[in-house]
Amino acid sequence: MTVGIVMLCHTALDRAAQVARHWAERGCPVVIHVDRRVKKAPYQKLIADLSDLQTIRFSERFVCEWGTWGIVAATQAAATIMLRDFQQVRHVYLASGSCLPLRPVSELVAYLDARPRTDFIESVTTADVGWTIGGLDLERFTLRFPFSWRKNRRLFDAYVRLQRRVGFRRKIPKGIVPHLGSQWWCLTRQTLSAILEDPDRSLIDRYFRRVWIPDESYFQTLVRLYSVNVESRSLTLSKFDFQGKPHIFYDDHLQLLRRSDCFVARKIWPHASKLYRVFLTEEGAGQAAAEPNPGKIDRLFSKAVERRTKGRAGLYMQSRFPNENWENGKSAAPFSVFEGFSELFENFELWLGKMTGTRVHGHLFAPERAEFAGGEEMYNGALSDSAALRDYNPKSFLASLMWNTRGERQCFQFGPRDLQDLNWMLAMDSNATISVVSGAWAVPLFKSNLNFSEIRREAARLQKIEADHLEILRSPWTKARVRIWNLAEFVENPMEPLQLIVDEISPRAMRRLTEAPRLADLSGFGQFLQNLRNQGMQPVLMGDFPVTDDFQNNPGRRGRPYAVK
């Protein structure tokens, strides 16, 4: 017994001829259907090219537009000829002109001989398919589709909506349970002839003629009526991308295809000469009994679809520029923002870097320059520290930094002196952890050598900016992890928050801090705030900071590192 091949062709007829010859010369009869739209000359050439082979037939030609009945009609006609002319055929394999056998024909024949009563056809009830194009599944069978989906998408959609609104439904003929599945099947003579010779066939055909994409449902549905043994999978390796068009195989897929142990693959690029050369000459390369195993190829293609639909989080580039809040990951990796810490501690950046083993930058958005870790003028990806370049497009600057350093957590300082353009972007980024000691910007002012009137003005300005910033951080749209202490409460007990921060950045370390950063000397700071108040400026963000240096008199807290038990 052997297998007969029904080939549906519409382009690259020279490749189709090559494959048909391959099948026929190895004992498999072939019936070829060529799309009616193919011109006469290439069709005649195809016939002439294959005229030396006795087991090749050509069937009546139909117009095979995507998603229309023509494809089913063509299949029926070709299959009828196959069953009539070649008595030795037990299985009929439906393939396209761009299919390529990957394993020796003898292995396919042996495989089918071992399963003489099995029909290989993907056949799934409409409720269970997740891949239908246009969101139509059961409605494929109950609505009418007089307009082409490809050419008149608007009319198609409008007509579907109209039918839904008026509640139009076609009646599904008795006994038919709609099933869907891949167009490429392999059926036994018994099943196939039962479908083709059904006394009610004209009735059924009339119904399916108006179903949408009948080539994915006609045989898939009817096989359930007659088959004794349906194996619901296709022997043809054929993967579809998110637009519903098949993935194409090229020369560089050779190894993947070889190892897949699939019998037939679709669709092959017509100019992939290496694939055609290798697979149409190589014999007995595979393991004779191996089951098809398309896992690797599945993964490759599903990754490609994911790349197209989801992309790489945090990447902004020429072909990925998501609308705001549709980024699917605003930044490439988790990062931490510290506000007020480097003002309050003398060596915070060094200390944090040492404790957590991460890169700790200074004020990346400082007005003078981007303070990269280690005072670098350039950073990963040749990112420049120029403030002009950065401020020209701060969003790209931060995105680039995060993307360039992905895999290594970034920490940076931020404050009211810095560029504030990114406030919302930072707040809405779920990758961001923002720790704020509010009011700490006053410490450098306190230590500065400015005239008090200038200090007063600057303090008012910074307080306004920070207040606006905090309002954003506290807004309900904030997705970042935000922690805010005011200066007074933080200074009361700085160890706990520091421990929290370090644990969060390097959770596996989980050890007690053995070394604390050096707190700036704050004696007189309370009085400084009081002076501001006396001059009519109300510092509110620091919390209730005592006017006297009471808290600093607490022994053990002044001027030397914290001792930790």
Place this chain on the structure above:
Amino acid sequence: MARKRWRIRAFRKRRELAVCANRTKAIVEQDILLFSTLRNERVRLPFFLRYYRNMGVNHFLIVDNGSDDGSREYLQDQPDVSLWSTEHSYKRSRFGVDWLNWLQLRYGHNHWTLVVDPDEFFIYPFCDTRPLRALTDWLDASSIRSFSAMLLDMYPKGPIGATPYQEGQDPFEIAQWFDSGNYGIKRNGHYGNLWIQGGPRARMFFAENPERAPALNKIPLVKWHRDYAYVSSTHMLLPRGLNLVYDEWGGEKASGCLLHAKFLDTFALKAEEEMLRKQHYANSHEYKAYKAGLNDSPDLWCKWSEKYINWRQLEILGLMSKGNWA
């Protein structure tokens, strides 16, 4: 209808072109066509033609803007080149766009057309294993009409011009380095295209006025229709739908790169010449900046520069993408 205006302009400018060698009869259906404008690029041409022939370009349509270094004579003798020449103003033809728009209108209809300068080398996903036709077939099947390729400035390590470029040589043997992650992107609200700036030119020559840094976004590969028109170089097109080469919902569309072999020893000479001709964009501002920059510190290389390996490297770095092509 801005598009009509550009096309009429192109139509008028056709008179400025004189035929040197018209072999366009040899163009058949499905051929991939390359369009280019050039001036005094003789030394680059052999490698340029070889590079694109190997890629699968079938015919070159070139406008020679008054070369006097033998470029014209060389191109005239090439069997797959059609050549026009003009002495008219490069600037007033909007930097060659009008001339090429006309040639594309006349010869490019229904063909995949690649518009590149002689120092731009197209890179696309799988370009080391699949010919250009594989890409255009896939774009056709996916109903994609235009393909983006960002300009990536390549530079040598050490002073520009330390290693002289030899005719026929791969320029990227000398200019091997590039900036991997300092590009800024904005959206052009009017035309819908992205506007990308950055790279070594921005950080070296335009650090103080970044808005003047050259645009790097390009859409060089288009399934041409006679109604289409390039608006400004290959940065943007009309109709606007052709500029939507990027995904807005988080996904990645397929894209490539144009490796830019500008920074070779030929550069200083060119900069000088262009300064004198004043034929470049924004009153040759770019060249003025280069000239000033070149005199102070001619080394574009820094320790974060990346050495070019292949397209996969550019893909991993996020400069281009495979999209859903696998």
